Amino acid sequence: xxxxxxxxFVAILLISHLSIVAAQSNSDYLQSLxxxxxxxxLDNKTKNANQSSNAASSVSKEWSGQGGAIFKLTPGxxxxxxxxxxxxxxxxxxxxxxxxxxxxxxxVFKFYQDNPDPSKIREKILQVSKE
Amino acid sequence: xxxRLLLLLLPMALSNAHALDVKLTPSRDFVEVIHQSxxxxxxxxxxxxxxxxxxxxxxSRKCPPFCIQPMQAAxxxxxxxxxxxxxxxxxxxxxxxxxxxxxxxxxxxxxxxIPGSIxxxxxxxxxxxxxxxxxDMMHILGAKRRGEVGGFTRTIESFGLMGGDQKNDExxxxxxxxxxxxxxGMWCGQSPRAIKGxxxxxxxxxxxxxxRGGMQGWQSLGLTVVVPE
Numbered sequence: 495x496x497x498x499x500x501x502x503f504v505a506i507l508l509i510s511h512l513s514i515v516a517a518q519s520n521s522d523y524l525q526s527l528x529x530x531x532x533x534x535x536l537d538n539k540t541k542n543a544n545q546s547s548n549a550a551s552s553v554s555k556e557w558s559g560q561g562g563a564i565f566k567l568t569p570g571x572x573x574x575x576x577x578x579x580x581x582x583x584x585x586x587x588x589x590x591x592x593x594x595x596x597x598x599x600x601x602v603f604k605f606y607q608d609n610p611d612p613s614k615i616r617e618k619i620l621q622v623s624k625e
Numbered sequence: 626x627x628x629r630l631l632l633l634l635l636p637m638a639l640s641n642a643h644a645l646d647v648k649l650t651p652s653r654d655f656v657e658v659i660h661q662s663x664x665x666x667x668x669x670x671x672x673x674x675x676x677x678x679x680x681x682x683x684x685s686r687k688c689p690p691f692c693i694q695p696m697q698a699a700x701x702x703x704x705x706x707x708x709x710x711x712x713x714x715x716x717x718x719x720x721x722x723x724x725x726x727x728x729x730x731x732x733x734x735x736x737x738x739i740p741g742s743i744x745x746x747x748x749x750x751x752x753x754x755x756x757x758x759x760x761d762m763m764h765i766l767g768a769k770r771r772g773e774v775g776g777f778t779r780t781i782e783s784f785g786l787m788g789g790d791q792k793n794d795e796x797x798x799x800x801x802x803x804x805x806x807x808x809x810g811m812w813c814g815q816s817p818r819a820i821k822g823x824x825x826x827x828x829x830x831x832x833x834x835x836x837r838g839g840m841q842g843w844q845s846l847g848l849t850v851v852v853p854e
Contacts, residue, residue, distance in 0.1 A: 522690070523690045523814075524730070524748070526687070526690050526691070527690075527729075527730055527732070527733070527815070528730070528732055530680075530686065530691070531729075531730065531732035531733045531736065532732065533680065534679075534680035534733065534736045535678075535679040535680050535736075536679045536680065536681070536736060536737040536844065536850055536852075537670075537677055537678045537679040537681065537682075537844055537847075538678065538679070539670045539672065539675055539678075539847065540670065540737075540844060540847060540848065540849055540850045541737065541850060541852060581664070585659050585662065585663075585664050586659060586719065586721075588664075589657060589659070589664075589719055590719065
C-alpha cells in the first residue's frame with residue numbers, strides 16, 4: 495500500500511516536472527524569437543519597391559486632379575470612370591476584371607450601364623471571368 | 626525616311642523601356658495582391674548589382690532553437706515555393722477560398738511581411754480549444770466550433786457519412802480554407818509549429834501548405850515586402 499502511494503507521488507512529481515520543463519522551453523523559445531526580431535532590419539530596396547506600388551493611393555491622386563473622387567458605381571459613368579471606381583472600391587473584383595479581354599470588359603461595362611448595382615456587377619465579373 | 630523609321634521604332638522602344646529585366650518568370654513580370662485593402666504589386670528588385678542587406682542576409686543563428694527544418698513539415702502537408710505562392714495569390718487568395726498565414730510572432734510581422742498575408746502567430750494554435758482567441762482565428766480560417774454532438778451522429782460521421790471526414794468532436798472543417806503557412810525560412814520553426822497545432826486540432830492536412838523558404842527566401846529573390854500599418 496505504502497509502495498503504491500510512493501509510486502503515485504513520484505509519478506505526480508515527474509509529470510509536474512515535465513510540464514514545467516516544457517513551459518520553460520516554450521518561454522525560452524519565445525524569448526529567443528523576441529530577441530532576434532528586435533534586431534531585425536529588412537532590405538531597404540524591397541521596402542522601397544513596396545512604397546511605389548501602392549496603386550490605391552495613386553488612383554486617388556488621379557481623381558483629385560479631375561474635380562474630386564467618385565466613390566460609388568453611380569449610373570452614367572464613362573468607361574474610364576467605371577474602371578477607376580472599380581479599382582478604388584472593389585479591388586478584389588477589379589483584379590478579376592483586369593484579366594478580362596477587351597471584349598469581355600466591354601460586356602461588363604454594358605452590363606453596368608443596364609444594372610448599376612455593385613453586387614450584380616461583381617457577380618457579372620466573376621461569371622465572365624469563368625468563361 | 627529616317628524620321629519615318631524612327632517614328633515607327635519609337636513606340637517599340639518605349640514599350641521595351643517598361644519591360645522588366647528581372648522578372649518573376651519568363652512570362653510574368655509581377656503579381657498583384659490585396660493587402661490591408663490596398664493593391665500591392667509584387668516584383669523583384671531591378672538593380673542587378675544589388676546584394677541582400679538587413680537581417681535576412683545573416684547566415685547563422687544559435688541552434689537550438691533556430692535549427693534547419695525538414696523539407697516536409699508534417700505528413701500530408703505539401704511544401705511549396707515562391708511560384709506556387711504566386712499562383713495561390715491569383716487563385717485561392719483572390720476568390721477567398723484560401724489564406725496566406727504569417728505564423729510568426731507579432732514582433733516579426735510588424736517589421737515586414739509578404740503581401741497578402743495575415744498574421745496568426747503559431748502560439749494561437751496551442752491555446753485551449755475553448756479559448757475565444759483560438760475560436761476567432763479558426764473562424765477566420767473557415768472552421769466552425771461544434772456544439773454538443775450526439776454519440777449517434779458521431780458514429781455515423783465516423784463512417785465518412787454526413788461529411789464526417791471533415792469533422793471531429795470539436796470542429797467542423799467542411800468550409801475550411803486552403804492555407805499557406807510560412808515564417809522566416811529554413812531555419813525557422815514557427816510555421817512548422819503552427820502546422821502541427823492545426824493538425825492536432827484536426828485541420829485537414831490536404832488543405833495546408835508549407836512555404837519553407839519563408840521571408841529569407843522571399844528577400845533573397847528581392848521580392849516586395851510590406852510593412853503592416
